[in-house]
Amino acid sequence: MRTPTGDSPPERLTRLPSWLLTQTARHAHRLVSDGFADIGSRGYHYRLLLTLDEVGPTSQADLGRRSGIHLSDVVAAINDLAARQFVERSPDPADRRRNVITLTPTGRRQLRRLEQRVDQIQDDLLAPLDPAERDQLTRLLSRLLDHHERSDPPTDA
Amino acid sequence: MRTPTGDSPPERLTRLPSWLLTQTARHAHRLVSDGFADIGSRGYHYRLLLTLDEVGPTSQADLGRRSGIHLSDVVAAINDLAARQFVERSPDPADRRRNVITLTPTGRRQLRRLEQRVDQIQDDLLAPLDPAERDQLTRLLSRLLDHHERSDPPTDA
DNA sequence: CGGAAACCGTTAGTCACCCGAACGACCTTG
DNA sequence: CAAGGTCGTTCGGGTGACTAACGGTTTCCG
Known part of the structure; x- marks a missing residue:
């Protein structure tokens, strides 16, 4: 007999809020990034496109904040996005340190696609909860x- | 005037459950791993020690599951733990493929330390919630x- | 029996996300 | 003007999760 050590998760962990949180987040993260991978994007890309769409053309530093x-990751992600024409990088004449990043029509279309996916995924993620419970959770x-964002310095500093 | 683009988080993200989840998890994770770092450990170490304590001496594969x-990560983590004498690795005479991992008294003491930290951290993490709300959340x-663990194949596959 | 199949441990990568250090170019302020 | 901060960029590190490959071992089954 081959040692019937079936797997069973350690009791104590399953009671730990921090564990529950990180594990659930892991699943959420997987759903999201798998969904994005289909469309050839990653979380960073979505976040950046979304931010761009919301605030309009702006600098990379501002986008990052x-x-x-x-x-440093913004740089790389913007490189990706620019290579695929989702975004345009042009120097700011008023401040030559800056690159102004602009969302292109193609980029906006990609964002739409990503947002649809994100919405589907929320449903997957929250499947076992009814609307009231979803609200509670959020x-x-x-x-x-x-x-925690008040006590920690978020991204400024 | 230097483009008053103060930072402000993109609206749409803050409504997204998957975002809330992963962000909150990020804070939780930071609290935990910072807390562990003080004691010279990491999440993997805690999880392994805990599991060992709960199920007794067993193989690395089983621990991983x-x-x-x-x-592959179990290997490295057990190396760490063994180097610090928290754990002992000995060949299983009954199955020479296996290493049987045993928690040492020192390891048990370390586990106690880690568990205390974990408890403090839960309190930090859940600070703004009252007991009933904490219960709801968990x-x-x-x-x-x-x-999601039922639908996904967890670690078996 | 003998080989195929499954399993164990290990090494050596990859990937996403998060973070810090450094640096040159460029404003901006005193 | 000089000092100091900002912007973009590159390089590198860390964690958690995961894949690929491989040798050694055990189990199963024809």
Whole structure:
């Protein structure tokens, strides 16, 4: 007999809020990034396109601050996006340090695609919860996030 | 005037459950791994020690399955733990493919330390919620996790 | 029996996301 | 003007998760 050590998750972990949170996030993350991979994008890309769409053309540094992506990673991600013509990088005449990033029509279309996917995924993710519970969850999470973002220096510093 | 693009997080993201989840998890993760770093450990170490404590001496493969850590990562983590005498690796005479991993008294002490930290951290993490809300949150998360672990093949496959 | 199939441990990568250090070019302020 | 901050960029590190490959071992089955 081959040692019937079936797998069973350690009890104590399953009670730990931080564990539940990170594990659930892991699933969420997988759903999202798998869904994005189909469309040939990653989380960073979505965040950047979304931010761009919301605030209009702006500099990379500002994009990074807004979307919570480290400036050095913004550079690489914008490279990707520019290579695929989702975004245009042009020097700011008013401040020659800056590149102004602009969302192209193609980029906007890609964003639409990504957003559709994201919406589907929310449904997958929250499948076992009814609308009221989904609301509860988001409210609770929002409060946690708020709290911790106030105490921590977010991306400024 | 230097383009008053203060940072402000993109609206649409803050409504997205998957975003809330992963962001909150990020904070949780930071709290945990910072807390562990003080004691010179990482998440993998805690999970392995905990699992070992719960199921007793067993093989690395089994440890990996139970704690949800990839086998190749178990190897490295067990190396660390063994180097610090928290754990002992001995060949299984009954099955020479296996290493049987045993928790040492020192390891058990380390586990105690880690568990204390973990408890403190839960409090930090959930600070803004009252007991009832904490319960709600863990219940909701548990349901999500359950659901997604049933549909996904967890670590077996 | 003997080989195929499954399993164990290990090494050596990849990937996404998060982060810090450094640096040159460029404003901006005192 | 000089000092100091900002912007873009490159390089590199860390964690958690995961894949590929391989040798050694055990189990299953024809």
